[in-house]
Amino acid sequence: MERGDPQFSSFRTKPRQPIVASRDIEEVFSRASTSAARYVSDSSSENTTRLDESLSEVIRFISEGDYAARLTLKNTHVLELLDYTPVTLSANTTNAITRSRFYRMLFTIAFRNIPIRRYMACELELCASIFNCLKISLREELGPQNMIDILRLLQVLCYEKTATLGIWTNELISFLIGEVCREPEQEWMAYCIAILCNLATRSKSVCNRIKKSSSYKQFSRRIMTLLQHNARIIVVSSLVLIGYLEERVRDVVYCTKNVHETFQCVFNVLILGDDDCLMTRQIAADLLRRLIVSDTPALSSTPTLATTGQDILKYDFFDNCIQQTAALLINLDPMMEESMKIYDLFLSLCSLQILRSSVCHAILKFQPTDSRLTTPVLAIAKTASIDYRYCINSEVPLKALKLLAYLLKEIIEPNEKIHPIVPINHLINLIEDCIKTPIDPNDENVEFACRRVHLGLKLAEIVSRDEDFRPEVLNICSAHLCNQIANYQFHQNPVVLYLTKPPLQRTESLKQWSISGICIVLELCRLLAVLKDHSKMHKDQYWQLLKDDHLVPFLAYAIAFGDHETVQHAFVTYSHCTQIHAFPSNLLAEMLASCTLQRRLGIELPKNSQTSTQDVRNGLSDRPQSAELDERSLKSLDELLKRVSIEGASLKDAKTSDIFAAFERKISFLMARERDLEALLKAKDDQLTQSEKLRMQYRGTSSGQNTNFVSDVEISKMRLIMQECEDLREKNQSLNRLIETTKQKHVIETAELQESLMRSAQECEKLKIELKDGQKMIDSFSLSCEDLKRKLDLSTANCVDQQKKLTKIENDFILATNEVKCLKLEADRTRQSHETEIVKLNADVAQKVTRIEQFINENFEIKRLYEEKHVECEAIKEQTVQFEGRLMLKEREVAKIHEQLINAEQRQLTRDRELLAAQKEVELYEERLSNKERENTNIYTEMQRIREELESTKGELSKMEQLQEAMYALASSNRKR
Incomplete structure (x- = not known):
C-alpha cells in the first residue's frame, strides 16, 4: 500500500x-x-x-x-x-x-x-x-x-x-453499613456499597474502622449474599470488600480452586459495565490489576505476577475476555475515565514479561466484521494520534502510544509484517508528528511533549525493523533531525549542569521533563543503532553522538536513578560507547560515585542534623553520642506532643509547620527504633544459627570417633554452648515480645499522631478561613476610610464655598425683601388665575387616571401571556436538548456509515483491480477467439468446398440414378417384349 x-x-x-x-x-x-x-x-x-x-x-x-x-x-x-x-x-x-x-x-x-x-x-x-x-x-x-x-x-x-477523611468517617461507615444491611433493599444501596468499596480500598485504617462496627457480622453475611445480586456494581464492590475485610471468605473466593470464576466474573463486569450505576468499569479494572499484578515488586521497580494470577494463562476464557475488553476501546470515548482505566489495565498486563506476548497476540487476533470494520489496534492508533495539547486528558494519547509500541513489537519480533494490521500511511504520520513535537521548557506541558517525543522515537525504532517501513523511517528520522534532537537535550536539559556540581550543592531536584529528556537521548541512541546499518549519514551521526562528552551525564543519571528499563537501555548504550577508545569512562565513574554519595548523604543526614558532612563522609560520627542526643530529643519531643495533644496547649503558641515537623520527627524516631530492634533481632538470630551449626558439627565429628572416649573439656564446651543457646533463645523471645509491643505502640501512636495531625490541619484551615475573612474586613474598612477622607475633604471645601455664598445671600436678602413685597401683590393676582387652572388640571388628571388603570390591566394580561410563553419556551428548550441528543446519535451513525462507505470504496477499488485483470484476460480470450474465428473461416471455406463437391456428386449421383431407372425401365420393357 x-x-x-x-x-x-x-x-x-x-x-x-x-x-x-x-x-x-x-x-x-x-x-x-x-x-x-x-x-x-x-x-x-x-x-x-x-x-x-x-x-x-x-x-x-x-x-x-x-x-x-x-x-x-x-x-x-x-x-x-x-x-x-x-x-x-x-x-x-x-x-x-x-x-x-x-x-x-x-x-x-x-x-x-x-x-x-x-x-x-x-x-x-x-x-x-x-x-x-x-x-x-x-x-x-x-x-x-x-x-x-x-x-x-x-x-x-x-x-x-x-x-x-476525618472523625465523621465513623458515622458515615455506620450509616452505609446500615443501608447495605437494610431490608427491603433501597434504590440507593448500590451507591452505599460502592462508597464502602472506595473507602476500604483507600487504607487499612478504614478497614479496621469497618471491622469495629457493631453490625459488622450482619454486614459480612450480607456481602456473601450480594455476590448473587443482579447489579454488577454491587457484585464487584462485594468482591473488593471481601478481599479487604473477610479473611475467611477471601481464602474461599480467591483460592486456586475458585479464582478462575472470580476472574471470569470481574471480566464480565468490565466488559458489560453498568448503565444504571457509576464507575463500575473503573472498580472492575482496579480489581483486575490488583489480582494480576503484585503491589510489592521483587527487584527494583520491576512488576511481578500476583499469587492469584499465577494460572491466568491456563484459563480458556482469557484470550476471549482480553479481546472483548480491547473491543471497548472502539466504542468508548477515548477521553473518558473508563478508557483510561482500560489502557492502564493493558499496560499493567504488558509490563509483566510472562503475560505480554499472550495479551498482545489476543488483541492482534481481533478481526473486523461486516458490522464493525475497525479493530482495537486501529482504535489505539487513532487515540495515539490525538495531539495532547488539544486533549482533555493528556495522559490518554501517551498511554495509547505506549500500548501501541508493545503491540507492534510483538508483530516485529517473529519477523511478521505490520502493514496488514496498521497501514503505513497512518503509522508514519503518527511517528512524524510525535518526534517533531516542539519542546519548550517554559511550557506547562513540557513533560508531556518530552514523553511524546520519547515514545515516537521508540515507535520508530520498532517499526524500522520492518523492511516495508524502513525507507519511510529513514526519510522522516533524518540524520539532521536526530542531530537537532540530541543537541537540544545536550544544551537545554538541566541534568548536565546538575551532575557537574558537587553533591552538597545539588539542593534542588531535577524536573520531571528533564528525566524524560534523558529517556529521549537513550532512545535516540537505540534508533540510530538500528538505522546505521542502512544509511551512511545515520552511521556518522551515531558515532558522533557516542563520542560527545555531553552523553556522560545522561548515562550517569540513568544508571543511578532510573527504573529497570532505563538502566537497561543505559547499559546497552554504554556497551556501544566502550567501542570508542577516547570515551571518558573515568568521568562516568566519578559522576556515578557522586550520585551514590548524594544518595548516602540524603539518607544519613536529616535536615536538622548537626553532624558535619566531612565526618559522615569519613565515617567519624560518634554513634553513642548521637544515641544519647536522640534519647534526649525524643523525651523533649514526647513532652511537647503531650502538652499539645493531651493538655490542650494553644496552637497559636507555635507555628503549624513546627507542629507538623515535631510529628514527623516523632514518626522518624519510632521508625528508626523499629529498624534498630529488627537489626538486633537479626544479629541474635545469626548467633543462634551459628551455635546450632557448631553443635551439629560437634555431633558429626563425635559420631565418627570412639563414642566411649569423650574428654571433659569438650563436655564443658558443649554445656557452655547449650547454656548460651538457651540464653539466646530467651533473649530472642523477649526481643520478639518487645518488638510486638513496640509495633503495637507504634501503630497506636501513629494513629493518634495522624488524628492529631488531622485535627491540627482542620484548625489550621479554620484559622486560614478566619484570616481570609479578617483580611476582607480590613480591606473593606480601608476602602471605607478612604471614602470618608475624600468626603471630608469635599465637605470642607463646600463649607468654605457656602460661607462665601452666605455673605452674598445676606446682601441679596435685603434687596429681596423689598422685591418680596412687590411680589406678594403680584402673587395675589396670580393666585386667582392659578385656582381656575387647577380646577381644569384636576379634571384632566381624573381622565388620565382612568387611562392608567386601563394600561395596568393590559399590562397584567401581557405578563400572564409572557409567563405562558416562557413555560412553552422551557418545554421547547428541553425538546431541543432531546433533539440535540438524537442528533448526536445520528451523527455517530453517520460516522459509522461513513466508515462503512470508505471500506466499501476500498472494496470497490479491489473489485476495479479485479475487473482490470478480468478485462486483460478477456482481451487474451478475444485474441484467441479471433484466431479461432480465422481457423473457423478456413474450415468453413473448406466445408463449403466439400459441400459444393458433395452437391456435384449428389447431382451426378441423381443423374446416375436416373440413368439406372431408365435402364431398369428399358430392361423391363425389353422383357415384356
Whole structure:
C-alpha cells in the first residue's frame, strides 16, 4: 500500500479544537462566584434567588459537550466558586433547592474532570460538607432523589485515594453499613456499597474502622449474599470488600480452586459495565490489576505476577475476555475515565514479561466484521494520534502510544509484517508528528511533549525493523533531525549542569521533563543503532553522538536513578560507547560515585542534623553520642506532643509547620527504633544459627570417633554452648515480645499522631478561613476610610464655598425683601388665575387616571401571556436538548456509515483491480477467439468446398440414378417384349 491510499482517511491526526468560548466561561462562572460571595456575606432571599439562577446557568453550561472536562483550576472564577461551596453547603440558612443545584454542579464537574475532583476531595475536604448535607437530608426527609444525588457525589469524591477523611468517617461507615444491611433493599444501596468499596480500598485504617462496627457480622453475611445480586456494581464492590475485610471468605473466593470464576466474573463486569450505576468499569479494572499484578515488586521497580494470577494463562476464557475488553476501546470515548482505566489495565498486563506476548497476540487476533470494520489496534492508533495539547486528558494519547509500541513489537519480533494490521500511511504520520513535537521548557506541558517525543522515537525504532517501513523511517528520522534532537537535550536539559556540581550543592531536584529528556537521548541512541546499518549519514551521526562528552551525564543519571528499563537501555548504550577508545569512562565513574554519595548523604543526614558532612563522609560520627542526643530529643519531643495533644496547649503558641515537623520527627524516631530492634533481632538470630551449626558439627565429628572416649573439656564446651543457646533463645523471645509491643505502640501512636495531625490541619484551615475573612474586613474598612477622607475633604471645601455664598445671600436678602413685597401683590393676582387652572388640571388628571388603570390591566394580561410563553419556551428548550441528543446519535451513525462507505470504496477499488485483470484476460480470450474465428473461416471455406463437391456428386449421383431407372425401365420393357 502506498502512502496515498485512502484507507486511513477517517482518522484525524489532530482533533478538532473544541469550540469553547473562554469569554462565556468567564461570564458564567464570574456571575456564579459573585452570587456565591454575596450569599455568604448576606443570605437574603434576593441573594438566594440570584445564586439559584447562576447555579442553574452553570449547570446548563457544563452539561453541554465537554465543557466540564475542560475546566481548569487556573480559572480564578471557577476556583472562587469551588472555595465558596463548603461554606455554602454547611450554612444553616441554605435551603434544599440551592443544595440540590450544588450537588448537580459538583457531580457533573467531578465525574468528568479528574484534576478538579482531586482538588475537591483533598484541598477543599468537600466530603465532610457532603456528609453534613446527607445528615440534613435524613433529618428533614427530603426524599430518595436528594439522597441519591448526595450519595453519587460522595461516591465520585471518595474514589480518590487522597481524599481527606476525618472523625465523621465513623458515622458515615455506620450509616452505609446500615443501608447495605437494610431490608427491603433501597434504590440507593448500590451507591452505599460502592462508597464502602472506595473507602476500604483507600487504607487499612478504614478497614479496621469497618471491622469495629457493631453490625459488622450482619454486614459480612450480607456481602456473601450480594455476590448473587443482579447489579454488577454491587457484585464487584462485594468482591473488593471481601478481599479487604473477610479473611475467611477471601481464602474461599480467591483460592486456586475458585479464582478462575472470580476472574471470569470481574471480566464480565468490565466488559458489560453498568448503565444504571457509576464507575463500575473503573472498580472492575482496579480489581483486575490488583489480582494480576503484585503491589510489592521483587527487584527494583520491576512488576511481578500476583499469587492469584499465577494460572491466568491456563484459563480458556482469557484470550476471549482480553479481546472483548480491547473491543471497548472502539466504542468508548477515548477521553473518558473508563478508557483510561482500560489502557492502564493493558499496560499493567504488558509490563509483566510472562503475560505480554499472550495479551498482545489476543488483541492482534481481533478481526473486523461486516458490522464493525475497525479493530482495537486501529482504535489505539487513532487515540495515539490525538495531539495532547488539544486533549482533555493528556495522559490518554501517551498511554495509547505506549500500548501501541508493545503491540507492534510483538508483530516485529517473529519477523511478521505490520502493514496488514496498521497501514503505513497512518503509522508514519503518527511517528512524524510525535518526534517533531516542539519542546519548550517554559511550557506547562513540557513533560508531556518530552514523553511524546520519547515514545515516537521508540515507535520508530520498532517499526524500522520492518523492511516495508524502513525507507519511510529513514526519510522522516533524518540524520539532521536526530542531530537537532540530541543537541537540544545536550544544551537545554538541566541534568548536565546538575551532575557537574558537587553533591552538597545539588539542593534542588531535577524536573520531571528533564528525566524524560534523558529517556529521549537513550532512545535516540537505540534508533540510530538500528538505522546505521542502512544509511551512511545515520552511521556518522551515531558515532558522533557516542563520542560527545555531553552523553556522560545522561548515562550517569540513568544508571543511578532510573527504573529497570532505563538502566537497561543505559547499559546497552554504554556497551556501544566502550567501542570508542577516547570515551571518558573515568568521568562516568566519578559522576556515578557522586550520585551514590548524594544518595548516602540524603539518607544519613536529616535536615536538622548537626553532624558535619566531612565526618559522615569519613565515617567519624560518634554513634553513642548521637544515641544519647536522640534519647534526649525524643523525651523533649514526647513532652511537647503531650502538652499539645493531651493538655490542650494553644496552637497559636507555635507555628503549624513546627507542629507538623515535631510529628514527623516523632514518626522518624519510632521508625528508626523499629529498624534498630529488627537489626538486633537479626544479629541474635545469626548467633543462634551459628551455635546450632557448631553443635551439629560437634555431633558429626563425635559420631565418627570412639563414642566411649569423650574428654571433659569438650563436655564443658558443649554445656557452655547449650547454656548460651538457651540464653539466646530467651533473649530472642523477649526481643520478639518487645518488638510486638513496640509495633503495637507504634501503630497506636501513629494513629493518634495522624488524628492529631488531622485535627491540627482542620484548625489550621479554620484559622486560614478566619484570616481570609479578617483580611476582607480590613480591606473593606480601608476602602471605607478612604471614602470618608475624600468626603471630608469635599465637605470642607463646600463649607468654605457656602460661607462665601452666605455673605452674598445676606446682601441679596435685603434687596429681596423689598422685591418680596412687590411680589406678594403680584402673587395675589396670580393666585386667582392659578385656582381656575387647577380646577381644569384636576379634571384632566381624573381622565388620565382612568387611562392608567386601563394600561395596568393590559399590562397584567401581557405578563400572564409572557409567563405562558416562557413555560412553552422551557418545554421547547428541553425538546431541543432531546433533539440535540438524537442528533448526536445520528451523527455517530453517520460516522459509522461513513466508515462503512470508505471500506466499501476500498472494496470497490479491489473489485476495479479485479475487473482490470478480468478485462486483460478477456482481451487474451478475444485474441484467441479471433484466431479461432480465422481457423473457423478456413474450415468453413473448406466445408463449403466439400459441400459444393458433395452437391456435384449428389447431382451426378441423381443423374446416375436416373440413368439406372431408365435402364431398369428399358430392361423391363425389353422383357415384356
